[in-house]
Amino acid sequence: MKKDLNFWSFFLSLLSVALFFVSTSKNFFFTLSLDIGIHPLYIVLVLTIITLLLAVGGLGIASSGLLMLRSYFSIILSLGLSVIIVVVIVVGGLFA
Secondary structure (H helix, E strand, O other), X not given: OHHHHHHHHHHHHHHHHHHHHHHOOHHHHHHHHHHHOOOHHHHHHHHHXXXXXXXXXXXXXXXXXXXXXXXXXXXXXXXXXXXHXXXXXXXXXXXX
């Protein structure tokens, strides 16, 4: 279970980055916005925050240096991506 939490937080952080780039493409944005009525970056932001919480939890139970490094990487990646998404949403909302 200890390794699984770190692995899934790492996997979800990489998935969040990939979804961020996919959700900023125009074709995906218009299709998803019309289908569900929510901005795709909100979905990526929620996934990123969940990933951040999992990574912090995985840091607490890390038993080896590799697991701790993976957890630190997930925390930095998730925190950085959350800040970027919030800035994009706020600045984009100002010009909308």
